[in-house]
Amino acid sequence: MKVHPNAAAPALELPMPAVSCRGGVDGGRQEAAMLTVWRKSLLFNCRGFTVFDAKGSLVFRVDNYGSESKGEVVLMDAAGKPLLTIRRKKLSLGDHWLIYDGEEAVNPRFSVKRHLNLFHSKALVHVAPCGGGGACYDVEGSYSQRSCVAYGERRRPVAEVRRKEAAAGGVAFGTDVFRLVVQTELDASIAMAIVIVLDQMFGSGGSLMKG
Template structure:
């Protein structure tokens, strides 16, 4: 197996800055590995540009992933992503199309009964070709009031070529194939996540998880 990260997966410090808002003039470059560090788990392992562990997702159940917890390097829950009940088909005579909405809620942290999500995400399946994959709607300020915005995702997740845009159509994060290192090539389970300055790295990764559930091989309905 090619080496995905240069360092042993240990965080820099308990108060890692990888989950915070990016700063500086250059985007943060993360390497996303669609594999859990734990045996018999499915999930994600994410490394920063220095090769240190940034985020992790460990799920023991592979058959039903309707609740997913995104953690930082030391296991602190950052976001809990929960699937909502599937909506029935909706037919619109004005646009002559029907849609099936796959909806998820994003909560801060982890709790048994969180009362209010900070984001709601939806996938729109349409018979008409569209570059739009999903929408993430803010339900109130989160993470210190820094995430109070709406986002759209465009591109192709299956080809690992898609981007997240804010309400002003500014690109805030981007998924790209992992660059070839020497003679080593990477499959689709290893890819790059670029997060622009001023955007929250943890939210960018939460959106990656949503796209995997909506369009990945374990998607609960129609994949794209």
């Protein structure tokens, strides 16, 4: 089964310039980053993620050995360079995670909290920058069904998780292979870090932090 795409699928219906996996603008074309996420590490005996771009090139990876994770998940680029580290906040009420640059353990960039408003059943998490300034994001939908959207200012969609459709007559992918569409307002590595947090909170296949 081939999990990476042969071509980009249609992006969100938003007139924006294209964005690379590092969040850069590409020539003013009106496209979004279309990533294929595989909930599997390429390394033997590891839990993790493997992420391909629209051309089928590896862009992100997560390789977590259960005995060595120490309560954190590291998002790396294709060469294995740490981009972001996701850690559960200690001594906090409810699910609360922090996203750090590289492998830093101080000065987190983003805080991700599980939404506890029982009257807003579609709300999953709230993402806020640490230290003030910057945009906040709210994620709504169902991660377990791989159908959720991250909204920014004025409820503008900035990222979307959606199921990946199999080719005609092909084998269904299930929930372990899915699309991540990222608009220019949000760096694709941050979008993938949010997906990792969603997987820790709502994933049905077991936490990456468990052996």
